[in-house]
Amino acid sequence: MAKEIRHPAPGADAETRPYWEGAARGELVLQRCRACGTLQHRPRALCVTCLSGEIEHFVASGRGHLYTFTVTHQNQAPGFREACPYVLAYVELEEGPRLLTNVVGCEPSELRIGLPVRAEFAATDGEFPVPVFRPA
Numbered sequence: 001m002a003k004e005i006r007h008p009a010p011g012a013d014a015e016t017r018p019y020w021e022g023a024a025r026g027e028l029v030l031q032r033c034r035a036c037g038t039l040q041h042r043p044r045a046l047c048v049t050c051l052s053g054e055i056e057h058f059v060a061s062g063r064g065h066l067y068t069f070t071v072t073h074q075n076q077a078p079g080f081r082e083a084c085p086y087v088l089a090y091v092e093l094e095e096g097p098r099l100l101t102n103v104v105g106c107e108p109s110e111l112r113i114g115l116p117v118r119a120e121f122a123a124t125d126g127e128f129p130v131p132v133f134r135p136a
């Protein structure tokens, strides 16, 4: 089983603060454009489709599937070095957006594309946790 990554504190700014505050509540928060309905992630001030500033936040299901992944065997960054090998992955959320994340709680050899996963939140060195995923 992969060791736990010690994540650095995420940098929250005006665009991303609602996302990180959601993570602190154990909620995966995405954005929806009120003008055209586009769902998006990463958090932005404007809609990536129509450039409207009418963006709202909502709590996503936290469910998705493994879109792609790699097993990282070398990373010299503190907090990651000690966790190698670990899984770096794109998870496609049930709502559509894809999230760059880590998959935890399983052997890398157990993973396959399309595997159902569910979000949970890993503590960091700072105020906000980061979402990671575990096989559902």
Ligand SMILES: [Zn+2]
Pocket: 033, 034, 035, 036, 037, 038, 047, 048, 049, 050, 051, 052
């Ligand atoms: Zn839009």
